[in-house]
Structure formats: C-alpha cells, structure tokens
Amino acid sequence: MFDHVVIGVRNYAVSRLFFVQALEPLGVTVVHDGPLGIELCRPDSLSSLCIRREPEESPAHLHLAFTADNRQQVEAFYRAALAAGAMDNGAPGLRAQYHENYYAAFVIGPDGHNIEAVCHEAEA
Template sequence: MLDHVGIPVSDFARAKAFYAQSLAPLGIGLVMEVTPEQTGNGSTAGFGSEGKPYFWFGDDGRPSLHTHVAFVADSRAKVDAFHAAALAAGGRDNGAPGLRPHYHENYYGAFVLDPDGHNIEAVCHLPG
C-alpha cells in the first residue's frame, strides 16, 4: 500500500498557494511543513486530511524530474529488509533506515534511489 507520494516543484510558494486552493474542495489541506534545516535540502509541504500528510511537494533548489513514492511497512525490520534488498538490486542509498523525528516520533524510514533516480521509501509509523 502507498503511504505517500512527492513531486518536485519549481516555485514552492506558488505551489503551496495553488494546492491549498485547489485541494480545499476535496477536504485536503496543509498538514505539515518541513524546513530546509530539517531536511538538509529545500522546503517541503505535506497536504492531506485527518492529520495525515500523503501528498508532498518540495523545492530543493535543483531542477528535477524525479518523484518520491513511499510504501507502508508494518515493522521496522521490513524497512531494514527493503533497504538491503533495494541496494542488492542495484539501488543507491538515499537515507539509511532510521528514525526521522522531524516527521513524527515513530517515523522510521529508509530511502533508495532507483535506477532512474526516483526516491523510493519504505516507512513504518509504529513504535519500535
């Protein structure tokens, strides 16, 4: 099952205004923003509903055609296994398995770049 998706944008403020207005009729709004200091990259915004961001976009300052897809894992061990399997299959590490408390206290994820450079993640939201 998909947990969330992310797309690159060329103008963060413009995208935030666009999605805030266009997704409001669907009951989808801004749930979370992550700063460049927290990501080590650019600003990101997570839109969703009921407190759960599931549509993300961001501007890391570089033009990009790459997307981000995160798959739900029901344990941290499966996140670890995903990361190892993806590296063995030829993926490149883009973030070792570990906690990402800037998202929430139990956010445990791992990131790899697929052969085309797309950022693929497995994430577990359950406590350790």
C-alpha cells in the same frame, strides 16, 4: 500503500496555489506550512502530499514513501531494493528528527528518485 509523496517544484507559488485549490474539493487541506514547503492531507488520512521548493535550475524532485507494517519490513525492503539495483540513500534506522518511532530506509531508484519505506510504530 503510500505514507507520503514529496514533489519538488520550481515555481512554488504557482504550484502551491494549484494544489491547494485543486485538492480542496476532495477534502484535502494544508496541515503543515513551513520554510521547505507545504504538507497536504485529508483529516481522516494517514497519507500526505508534500510540495517542496526546488531551485529553478535543479531537476524536479520526486520522493515516494511506502508504509511498512513493522521494522522488519523496512529492512527487507532495503535489502530487496539494493538487490534489485537501487543505490543506498540511508540504511534502515530511526529518524528521530521526524518523531521518536520514525524507522525508515531510503534508496535511489533506477530513475534517480528517492524511494523510502517507513514504519511509524514502536519496536515490538
């Protein structure tokens, strides 16, 4: 269901320590550590949790990315979400900055959250 979840945090050091320590007993480890934050997941999982730095004066950010089986599902998600009242935040298309087959669409949901559908497979 989930490909990845991104949580924006205001106190990055405290949140980083919390998530790394709290999720370690569940087999979750840091798989990427960069200037924007960290990505955590289990070695056998395709789903990840990303903790991102947010300016202290900004509202906390939430990004949900749902796994799509194919590019047609990404496109159908995008159309259905817009019809349901979402705002466009990125039409279906390749996002090569992530990897060569990252095909995704983004919308802003009713509460202002960034909602994505993504397919990692090459076009059939």
